[in-house]
Structure formats: structure tokens, C-alpha cells
Amino acid sequence: MKTRWITCLTLLLSLSALISPTVLADRGEQKKVFGDYEVHYIGLTSSFLSPDVASAYGIERSRKLGFLSISVLNNPNDDVLPLPVTATIHGTIKNLIGQESELEFKEIKETNAVYYIATFRFDEEETYRIRLDVAPDGSDKHFDVRFSQRFYEED
Template identity: 30%
Template sequence: MTLVSLTNTQAVAADSASPNRQQVFGDLTIHYNAFASGLLQPAIATEYDLTRSKGQGVINITAVKGGKTVPARIDGTVADLTGRQKVLDFRPIAENGSVNYLAQFAVEPDTSATYVFTINVNAKGEQPHTLSFTQQIFSDE
């Protein structure tokens, strides 16, 4: 099972921005998903050097143009509802001819909490775009 298929099928989350977990900017579509890293199978976590823990979340960002992923510079922040904010450190993951960008962040263990994400995407050949969304992460899995 690939990381992309895992995050698309097993992540349990409530999303206020888009039920499809995507935002469209002209011909560029940004797909996003955040989830508790405990949902990852151990082999997947090891393969992608991700910490599998009830206290860690993962965010996955993909920029798509013309049906294909495109390279991008991704940065952003995550904040809890108390306003505590953390800078996200994205890294590219190339897989099967596509590229995804992953970052990990701390979550409250053994509970569900809502997080506010602000993501800046600068895809090659495109204007920079910013997307913001809230997502509830269930870390008791």
C-alpha cells in the first residue's frame, strides 16, 4: 500500500474547507489531508521516515496541474484552537512518478482536536497560492 492510497482511504477527519480536501486555483489543484500518524501501517511509517505515534499528525500536500503532480515549494503553519502555532517542515516524497509533500506536527494524544492549517504553495510556473483549512484530527486510533 502506498502512502497516497493510505492517506486517501484511512484518514478519519472532519474538514471545514472542502469535502474533497482540495482547493482549485485556475488550472492548479492543491490536494491536502491531515491525519494522526497512528493510522499509518508500521512499514509505511518506516519507509517514509515518519514517526508513528498518538502524539503526532501528518499533513500531505500535492499540487496537480493537467492531471499530473508538479514540483512546488511548500511551507506553512499549524495551530490549535488556543492559538499555539508551529511552522511545518515539508519534505518531498517521490513515488511512482508523482511528488507529495509531507510534514509532521504534534497533536493532543488520545483525543480529537481541531487544527488550523495555513499552507503556502509555490508550484513551478504558477503564481504563489495560500490555502487555509481546519481539520479535526482523531489521535486515539
């Protein structure tokens, strides 16, 4: 139990470099577990990013621009903290009437973290289905990650 708590805390601290603390308080941790791997994801409106972070990563801050952050962790042993791993990520986003577009992910490497970020335009209060194909580097495994999320124009 202690290890899981430390894992959650580590992830939240890592994400806080990209996202303001008030956003993290409003959003729950979202992840899918595939054996020794964990795929963590969060979707937000890009206006939640601090101006400094958005500028550093070349992301437009807008109430109409969605932002996805994906990280892949290898957790082979519950006695140690999961380690971030690089991966190849392909994804699509689809609205409820079936309009689909490809997501283009940008890799961001930091001291103790690797993130994959993508942005996309959205319509107010529209629910989107997001599908990711995640292939950790050095592994022959591919993980199918699917989730739906509603996006709102927020300040």
C-alpha cells in the same frame, strides 16, 4: 464528468501508497482549485500509516502525531489527467488559543506522484487551523490554502 472521476480515482490510488485503505474510506477528498492547479491535502493521525510506509519515509507512528500530505496537480485541460508538479510549500499550524508553529515539509517523489509531508504533535480532540503557501515550480503563482481540522488519538 468521466475525467473528474478518473482524477479522483488516480489521487486515491496514489495516496493509498502512503495511507491504509480503511483511512481513505473514512476521509473525504479535500482540495482547493486555483485555475489550472489543484492542491490536494489530507490530515491524519500518523498511526494510520502502515508500519512499512512509516519506516520507509522515517515517520514515527503515534496516536499523538498528526500527519499532513499535500500534492499539487496541474490540470490545464479537462480532457487529460492532471499531472503532479513539484512546488515550494510553507505552512503553519495554529490551535484555537493561538499557539502557532511552522510545518516542515519533506518532498517524496514516486513514479507518478509528488507528495509533501509534515508531522506535528497534537492534543486530543483539538481543532487546528492550517495555512499553506503553495508555489508550483515554474510558475510565478502562490496559492493560499487554509483549512481547519480536528485531530483525534486513533489506533
